[in-house]
Amino acid sequence: MATATIEQALNGLVDLVNQGKPTDAFDTYYHPNLEKTDLDGVTVSGLAENYRVGEELLSKITAVRTFAHRGTLVVGNRSFVVWELDFDHADNGRVNVTEVAIQDWQDGKIIRERYIA
Template sequence: MDFLIEKISAVNDLILQGKGLEAFENYYHDNVVTQDNDDEVFAGKEINRKRKEAFFDAITEFRCAKPLKVAVGEKTTMVEWQFDFTHQDLGCKKFTQVAVQEWQDGKIIKEKFYYGL
């Protein structure tokens, strides 16, 4: 489990430095699958990279990203985040989100986000 603590800490540190795309490139598996709540599933690194790039590019004002809690289990990590930003399509958003990551081969193979907006 120490291995996963180190990995998720590195991911979180990059996000806090404004390097979310670098975290994605370094710590996400080529076959990564992501999902927001019970919405559509997105499979593969390329499509998820494009989604992340589009999301980050549309942030017009960034005020806060703060990890509140981190949990580590068998091949799984969870991070509760607090976010506060303005997005050109979504408007002003201040919310808490839980991200659950499943790991394979030292990289995130599946990530699901739970939040209410």
């Protein structure tokens, strides 16, 4: 995949997230065979299961102070997206973190995503 194509897709993904449409971003930019590892180190396989886990997380957010995209870098078929997050979660309390999503692309979609902070 060309760097410009991935950059364009990431712009669309960030735009959807900024509009409060993270599930639309998931539907559009994530591969059916997605493997996603969040900060807890647990890897979830498959788009449907990742969608379920994401919906559960979002349903437990009680307040948002910051949810901001801070930068993007694309190298080959890998992208790095920096997010600054500060929100309250019903189970986990306050979450205040700057994290990097490391994304591998295949067939025009994110097939593997890992988060580090």
